[in-house]
Amino acid sequence: MNAAIDAVTSTAEAxxxxxxxxxxxxxxxxxxxxxxxxxxxxxxxxxxxxxxGVAMRLVELEQGKLTLDVVKPEAFRSLLEKFGKLMVWRVxxxxxxxxxxxxxxxxxxxxxxxxxxxxxxxxxxxxxxxxVLANVNGTPQVFGKGxxxxxxxxxxxxxxxxxxxxxxxxxxxxxxxxxxxxFKTPGDRSRALASIITPGLxxxxxxxxxxxADVAEADQSQSGKxxxxxxxxxxxxEEPRRIAIKDxxxxxxxxxxxxxxxxxxxxxxxxxxxxxxxxQFIEMTMTAGGMVGVRVPYKGEVQIDAxxxxxxxxxxxxxxxxxxxxxxxxxxxxxxxxxxxxxxxEGDLLAHVHALQPYFLGAVFAVIRxxxxxxxxxxxxxxxxxxxxxxxxxxxxxxILREAPLxxxxxxxxxxxxxxxxxxxxxxxxxxxDEQRMGQELSASAIAEICAEHEIDLPGKHQDDDESRxxxxxxxxxxxxxxDAVARxxxxxxxxxxxxxxxxxxxxxxxxxxxxVSLETA
Amino acid sequence: xxxxxxxxxxxxxxxESGGGGCHVALLSVANLGALAGLSPEQISRDLxxxxxxxxxxxxxxxxxxxxxxxRDFKRGALLTSSESHPHPAFCAERLLRGVLAAGDDADxxxxxxxxxxxxxxxxxxxxxxxxxxxxxxxxxxxxGARHDAGAVHIRSAADWCKRFExxxxxxxxxxxxxxxxxSGETKDGKLSFRADSCVACFRFAVLEFDxxxxxxxxxxxxxxxxPREAQCQFWAGALTFKWPIAALIDSGGKSIHAWLVVxxxxxxxxxxxxxxxxxxxxxxxLGVDRACKNEARLSRMPGHxxxxxxxxxxxxxxxxxxxxxxxx
Numbered sequence: 095m096n097a098a099i100d101a102v103t104s105t106a107e108a109x110x111x112x113x114x115x116x117x118x119x120x121x122x123x124x125x126x127x128x129x130x131x132x133x134x135x136x137x138x139x140x141x142x143x144x145x146x147g148v149a150m151r152l153v154e155l156e157q158g159k160l161t162l163d164v165v166k167p168e169a170f171r172s173l174l175e176k177f178g179k180l181m182v183w184r185v186x187x188x189x190x191x192x193x194x195x196x197x198x199x200x201x202x203x204x205x206x207x208x209x210x211x212x213x214x215x216x217x218x219x220x221x222x223x224x225x226v227l228a229n230v231n232g233t234p235q236v237f238g239k240g241x242x243x244x245x246x247x248x249x250x251x252x253x254x255x256x257x258x259x260x261x262x263x264x265x266x267x268x269x270x271x272x273x274x275x276x277f278k279t280p281g282d283r284s285r286a287l288a289s290i291i292t293p294g295l296x297x298x299x300x301x302x303x304x305x306x307a308d309v310a311e312a313d314q315s316q317s318g319k320x321x322x323x324x325x326x327x328x329x330x331x332e333e334p335r336r337i338a339i340k341d342x343x344x345x346x347x348x349x350x351x352x353x354x355x356x357x358x359x360x361x362x363x364x365x366x367x368x369x370x371x372x373x374q375f376i377e378m379t380m381t382a383g384g385m386v387g388v389r390v391p392y393k394g395e396v397q398i399d400a401x402x403x404x405x406x407x408x409x410x411x412x413x414x415x416x417x418x419x420x421x422x423x424x425x426x427x428x429x430x431x432x433x434x435x436x437x438x439x440e441g442d443l444l445a446h447v448h449a450l451q452p453y454f455l456g457a458v459f460a461v462i463r464x465x466x467x468x469x470x471x472x473x474x475x476x477x478x479x480x481x482x483x484x485x486x487x488x489x490x491x492x493x494i495l496r497e498a499p500l501x502x503x504x505x506x507x508x509x510x511x512x513x514x515x516x517x518x519x520x521x522x523x524x525x526x527x528d529e530q531r532m533g534q535e536l537s538a539s540a541i542a543e544i545c546a547e548h549e550i551d552l553p554g555k556h557q558d559d560d561e562s563r564x565x566x567x568x569x570x571x572x573x574x575x576x577x578d579a580v581a582r583x584x585x586x587x588x589x590x591x592x593x594x595x596x597x598x599x600x601x602x603x604x605x606x607x608x609x610x611v612s613l614e615t616a
Numbered sequence: 617x618x619x620x621x622x623x624x625x626x627x628x629x630x631x632e633s634g635g636g637g638c639h640v641a642l643l644s645v646a647n648l649g650a651l652a653g654l655s656p657e658q659i660s661r662d663l664x665x666x667x668x669x670x671x672x673x674x675x676x677x678x679x680x681x682x683x684x685x686x687r688d689f690k691r692g693a694l695l696t697s698s699e700s701h702p703h704p705a706f707c708a709e710r711l712l713r714g715v716l717a718a719g720d721d722a723d724x725x726x727x728x729x730x731x732x733x734x735x736x737x738x739x740x741x742x743x744x745x746x747x748x749x750x751x752x753x754x755x756x757x758x759x760g761a762r763h764d765a766g767a768v769h770i771r772s773a774a775d776w777c778k779r780f781e782x783x784x785x786x787x788x789x790x791x792x793x794x795x796x797x798x799s800g801e802t803k804d805g806k807l808s809f810r811a812d813s814c815v816a817c818f819r820f821a822v823l824e825f826d827x828x829x830x831x832x833x834x835x836x837x838x839x840x841x842x843p844r845e846a847q848c849q850f851w852a853g854a855l856t857f858k859w860p861i862a863a864l865i866d867s868g869g870k871s872i873h874a875w876l877v878v879x880x881x882x883x884x885x886x887x888x889x890x891x892x893x894x895x896x897x898x899x900x901x902l903g904v905d906r907a908c909k910n911e912a913r914l915s916r917m918p919g920h921x922x923x924x925x926x927x928x929x930x931x932x933x934x935x936x937x938x939x940x941x942x943x944x
Contacts, residue, residue, distance in 0.1 A: 097860045097877065097879070097939045097940075098821070098859070098860055098876055098877065098878050098894055098939070099889070099893060099894055099898070101857060101858055101859045101860060102859070102894070102898045102899070103706075103898075104857065104858075105711060105714070105715060105854070105857040105859070106706035106707075106710075106711050108714065108857060109710055109711050109713070109714020109715065109717075109718075110710055110714065111706040111707045111708070111709075111710035111711035111714060112706050112707075113706060113707055233655070234657065236656075236657075255676075255679055257675040258657060258660055258661060258664070258675070463657075
């Protein structure tokens with residue numbers, strides 16, 4: 095076998111056909127000249143890309159997962175050898191010049207990678223695992239596997255071309271993905287459908303603006319909030335970068351998010367957020383609307399197009415900042431005790447989506463095409479900070495999917511997640527329901543006991559004794575209810591009552607506050 | 617740009633699927649649609665609506681036809697891929713010119729002259745001579761017409777020699793690599809006695825230039841067949857550079873087939889080394905027909921007289937020791 099390859103190889107060498115990359119030297123080839131030749135020669139092969147001024151390449155991780163990684167100088171040395179024979183000009187014995195074979199020193203590799211001529215490499219904003227319906231100058235084009243320079247460069251790493259679906263069939267297919275969930279309101283269902291379509295719109299650059307994070311919230315664990323997001327990942331054949339909130343807080347999380355963004359995969363999931371979630375970095379990323387600087391250890395800072403990424407959070411009661419809640423699309427589902435999700439020949443819904451991934455992707459494409467044919471219209475929806483997204487998706491869910499307005503009920507959810515007292519009150523209401531004490535007048539002491547039994551933390555500083563806890567509950571109730579006697583949280587009504595009670599200790603009547611939790615519909 | 621009416625008419629006249637010629641018509645209609653300036657999506661939708669007949673035509677079949685139409689007309693809309701082409705191992709143009717220069721004005725007589733085996737027999741004895749020199753008596757070979765696939769066409773080299781010596785006509789095609797003699801699955805899952813999976817010894821790769829190598833073409837001119845003189849020069853040059861060529865066969869038409877000794881260990885070795893390295897990074901960039909890359913590739917059988925061309929398929933060069941391992 096080697097005889098044939100060796101013969102052709104030696105023919106190439108004998109005929110001067112071996113590709114030559116001339117590295118810089120003090121014999122007349124500057125770093126810039128060398129970099130221009132090197133990058134021009136390797137650019138057409140779409141193996142090394144430029145991202146935020148840094149050379150990157152596609153590498154396969156252990157589980158077969160593909161990721162973009164920074165090309166470090168020590169790796170670039172040998173990578174170059176794939177593209178040609180490395181030569182350098184040297185002074186010969188007679189004082190003239192001769193071209194001699196060489197290895198690329200790390201210092202040279204560093205200099206080449208830092209040269210401005212790196213701009214000759216093809217740009218890439220990220221990678222996606224399945225075909226994309228791209229908006230190229232207003233015309234839909236399907237990008238299959240391979241590199242596509244349009245819209246800032248996109249690398250499609252695999253996937254099967256989806257079929258063209260009639261729009262009615264596409265709508266039916268997409269509805270199937272949400273039908274088995276018990277959404278708190280029709281608006282939540284609309285936002286769940288929007289969440290399915292949004293990545294397709296963004297990767298195809300139909301929306302070239304910031305889009306909100308998908309925040310999945312459930313009243314109880316095992317309600318299917320993560321499952322719903324998994325269906326989205328399966329539809330796009332993506333494996334999300336999963337990030338756990340570290341004990342050290344969001345500082346470590348920001349670093350993990352940076353690392354995930356550097357990999358180029360579009361989906362980043364922060365699963366099972368408990369309590370307060372506050373990340374200025376994610377907030378900044380979601381509002382940047384363009385490039386953000388991502389810094390990871392040993393790799394320096396890379397400017398990355400933030401619009402390529404989608405954040406997914408799940409929680410049984412997320413509490414976050416006002417800014418982050420304004421950048422979220424909160425989708426609330428309720429647990430359906432004893433409910434059996436629909437079965438498919440392949441197993442459950444997720445297995446069904448995995449098996450028919452091109453079909454469901456085709457359904458998303460059909461919806462995007464229909465929206466494009468209609469002229470990419472938007473409603474005047476202004477109840478969200480990301481108005482371009484809200485207007486477009488509101489139009490799509492109402493006019494193509496024939497669902498409820500996108501943001502119905504959303505302001506209430508935003509208010510709740512950004513108000514720690516309301517988030518706490520929601521947990522209390524859920525716990526009261528569990529204790530079957532709905533409709534009962536509960537004192538601050540009784541609520542403190544319920545909190546202790548259900549391991550519900552009391553936000554804010556207080557000492558760990560009964561009196562302090564009772565006082566803190568009063569403070570939280572005041573914050574949650576304000577001057578009103580009633581607060582409404584996620585379907586629960588919490589009513590404050592004041593009753594006169596005789597105090598044996600003080601030998602007088604006192605005004606005591608009690609709280610009654612009931613279902614809003616009751 | 618052609619009139620959309622022609623496209624519409626072709627759509628209406630689509631033959632039925634399942635033997636009516638629907639598959640071929642898909643590409644014809646897609647070509648007309650592309651020329652009429654329609655989008656790939658539109659053409660796909662139209663085809664889907666107009667397809668009729670017994671056989672189910674898949675979306676993929678439609679998509680392939682439309683993609684091919686757009687690729688051929690270089691309109692580029694349905695971007696199925698900007699395939700990551702394997703990185704060529706060298707500058708193809710420089711190597712081609714270097715090899716041609718080494719072959720400097722060589723013609724068939726020069727190839728004949730440099731053949732280690734003196735080809736001093738008449739062309740009707742080519743088959744027997746080649747079989748005896750390149751194969752073991754027990755090697756099982758397919759020799760037959762293009763679409764012959766039955767077990768009857770797989771015989772031992774000794775058996776074929778006996779038949780030809782007895783005056784049996786020499787069929788036009790041969791698979792240079794010995795076969796198992798058993799049936800195996802084709803890529804379509806059908807059973808055949810000459811599928812890639814039937815190859816027993818992975819000795820030779822068939823090399824052929826079906827047209828002038830791209831690096832030598834003027835991009836403004838249509839691509840044409842590579843003249844025989846140039847092919848002779850190339851193979852003479854390749855021999856100068858000691859390419860392990862066991863045989864050069866005059867196809868009796870326009871081209872010369874080279875049997876390059878590769879001696880792959882097994883099918884996996886063939887896939888990685890011959891297909892993945894030799895063809896993908898070396899031969900295809902040089903202009904060798906990429907369709908030649910499979911192990912059960914047909915070549916022309918020397919000693920067959922092509923009536924339609926009134927020419928013999930002949931051995932031009934024969935070296936049983938090429939690669940030193942051709943005949944154990």
